[in-house]
Amino acid sequence: MMSAATIQQPQPRPVAETARLAVSIRDLDIRFGDKGNEFTALSNVSVDIAEGSFVTMLGPSGCGKSTLLRCIADLVHISDGSVSVFGRPPRQAREGRDFAFVFQEATLLPWRSVIDNVRLPLEVGRHDKSAYADPMELLALVGLKGRENALPHELSGGMRQRVAIARALVTKPRILLMDEPFGALDEITRDKLNEELLRIWRETGTTIVFVTHSIPEAVFLGQHVLMLQAHPGRVKEFMKVDLPYPRALAMRDTVDFIKVTAHLRALLEECI
């Protein structure tokens, strides 16, 4: 069964249960544009994400999901409030390679083989000793063993996205930020990668923050779903998904799963 803690007024500070925080966001405002012509993308957002947790993010188009992810990654200037990543500012977290990003498009270098694409982050910039000494291990983790010498154009979209995930994991980031990573894939491939991502999460212990437009995907993957509402972007609800792991795709046909998705669907309609 689901337990949904509706946000209290004023602005809530939803906290996941486990002790150590991977990300702590306090009273965050993001404004774009010049003074006098400013657009508020995010307003008064506060949320805590526990280390090792899997948080999915939902909300109507333009509500600021990508912007929030980009704040954690030090890709957006913070107008007001604060973001801390393992207790330090995003800039330091970026320099320390605390996180890695996976986008909707795999953005692989077309002239490099699979294994050379995966190795790329080890060749640029600093990385510590915790990085994978043997990126072949990662190819096994994402189910691409045997395809290490293939070029990106020889792979399917799902395979390319697996390479992108392996590349993101090669430095052993503590947080994986994923912005609609499976949004461009067909349903069957997406389902398979959903199951594989849960396995990878279990095996690596990486904290994952995952943006999606799919309610079933958000529920299937997440321990918590962060729902944002639009105009301006703000937290609507930070909901714990009380469904047990390991999760298999058949779970999506259960009454408990359908209840959670129905709740989120109703909530999403309120957010537009």
Ligand SMILES: Nc1ncnc2c1ncn2[C@@H]1O[C@H](COP(=O)(O)OP(=O)(O)OP(=O)(O)O)[C@@H](O)[C@H]1O
């Ligand atoms: N660099 C920027 N400059 C100006 N406006 C921006 C910038 N980045 C984002 N925005 C605006 O901020 C708002 C939130 O954008 P964002 O991409 O975060 O939304 P989203 O929820 O991820 O949308 P979608 O679901 O459609 O991908 C949008 O109105 C967008 O136009």
